[in-house]
Amino acid sequence: MATERAKPHVGEQVVFIALPPGLLDGLPEQDQRAIAAMVGKPVNLVGYDEAGRAELFFNDRSTYSFFCIRVEAP
Numbered sequence: 001m002a003t004e005r006a007k008p009h010v011g012e013q014v015v016f017i018a019l020p021p022g023l024l025d026g027l028p029e030q031d032q033r034a035i036a037a038m039v040g041k042p043v044n045l046v047g048y049d050e051a052g053r054a055e056l057f058f059n060d061r062s063t064y065s066f067f068c069i070r071v072e073a074p
Contacts, residue, residue, distance in 0.1 A: 007073055013042040020071055034060035
């Protein structure tokens with residue numbers, strides 16, 4: 001019998017496993033590079049939006065920029 005995996009809890013670190021299609025569309029090149037560089041790395045889970053998407057927060061130390069992105073939770 002298969003069991004559904006529990007969603008990570010807010011405050012945990014999760015691994016950003018892939019770039020969803022269209023996530024980088026229209027963003028400045030510098031932001032695209034910073035977000036793409038986070039694939040495969042742990043990021044902070046800060047919440048879930050009303051649609052159930054995970055809200056991930058991280059910073060790019062090279063540019064002193066902060067990012068909060070929403071992605072479908074597995």
